[in-house]
Amino acid sequence: xxxxxxxxxxxxxxxxxxxxxxxxxxxxxxxxxxxxxxxxxxxxxxxxxxxxxxxxxxxxxxxxxxxxxxxxxxxxxxxxxxxxxxxxxxxxxxxxxxxxxxxxxxxxxxxxxxxxxxxxxxxxxxxxxxxxxxxxxxxxxxxxxxxxxxxxxxxxxxxxxxxxxxxxxxxxxxxxxxxxxxxxxxxxxxxxxxxxxxxxxxxxxx
Numbered sequence: 001x002x003x004x005x006x007x008x009x010x011x012x013x014x015x016x017x018x019x020x021x022x023x024x025x026x027x028x029x030x031x032x033x034x035x036x037x038x039x040x041x042x043x044x045x046x047x048x049x050x051x052x053x054x055x056x057x058x059x060x061x062x063x064x065x066x067x068x069x070x071x072x073x074x075x076x077x078x079x080x081x082x083x084x085x086x087x088x089x090x091x092x093x094x095x096x097x098x099x100x101x102x103x104x105x106x107x108x109x110x111x112x113x114x115x116x117x118x119x120x121x122x123x124x125x126x127x128x129x130x131x132x133x134x135x136x137x138x139x140x141x142x143x144x145x146x147x148x149x150x151x152x153x154x155x156x157x158x159x160x161x162x163x164x165x166x167x168x169x170x171x172x173x174x175x176x177x178x179x180x181x182x183x184x185x186x187x188x189x190x191x192x193x194x195x196x197x198x199x200x201x202x203x204x205x206x
Contacts (some may be wrong), residue, residue, distance in 0.1 A: 001034070001081075002050055002055045003073040003088070003096040006062050007104065008043035016037055017067055018045050022202060028057045035085040044100075047090070048085050052191035056126070056183065063109050063130045071100025074114035074122070074193050091115065108134070118193035125189055129182060132175050134136065140174030147176065 004025075008017050018039050025037040025047055032055070037047035049055050055072065062068040073096030080090045095113035102111035108130040112123035138146070146156040153171070157164040171177070 001050055001075065001077045001090070001092045002052065002190070003046065003048045003077070003085075003092040004058060005040070005046045005071045005073070005096040005100040006068045007071075007100050008067055009067050009104075009109070011043035014067075016043065018043055021045055021062065021065075021068065024061060025058050026147050028061060028114060029054045035081060035088075038085050039201045040086050042069075046096070048081060048088060050194075052194065053187040056187050056190055059110060059126065060129065060133065064133060066109070068109065069100055069103040070110045071096050071098070071103045072110075072112045073097070073099055074112065074119050074190075095119075096152075107131075111195075114193055116193075118189075122186075122189050122193045125186055128181065129186060132179065133148060139170050140176075143170045144174060144176055147171070 006021065006056050008021075010015075011017075022037045022039070022045055025045070026033070028045065029037075029049055029192055030069075032051060033047070034050050035048040037045050040046045047058070047084070049058075053065055059072060062070045073092040073094065075091035075095050077092050081088055098132065099111040099113040102113070103109055106127075108127045110123075110130055114120075114122075142160060143156055146159060147153070151159065153167045154164050155168045160167065
């Protein structure tokens, strides 16, 4: 099981971002979400999920915002998972607490904690992706968002009022193809980290 604990950065000097972030997490987790995200303490939110791809999407979204420190715990939880994620217990919850505290001290605002080297590998690779995205310019993100919405490069060029060649250059500079190619592999790495015993589960009793 994956448990994400995210803590709002500089929350005392800004607006409460938890409600909007919870809405975003619900959208990204989709209908197969294992738990409903909730505010835990203060300006923190927490969610548990079995889907590595959904977890990766949530992590990349929250780190893109720059307003969250994001910790991912990977491990067993006590089953059945309670209706409220705040009442959840197990090593994944403990690891998520460790991870979010470490995330607060890292430039990528992200940490992943688990019981073995698979979690360490996942952390290193996801951090590389976050660093790639952190270098992306506003213009690169414009193209990213339009293409992510299903637009072709031609349509994106029309929307932005630039040439199709300029869109291609922006996409290249933003590393969009590199990200697109790496995401499935990152999802598999995360999924593998949730199966340290090769039992295909990872969310059994702690």
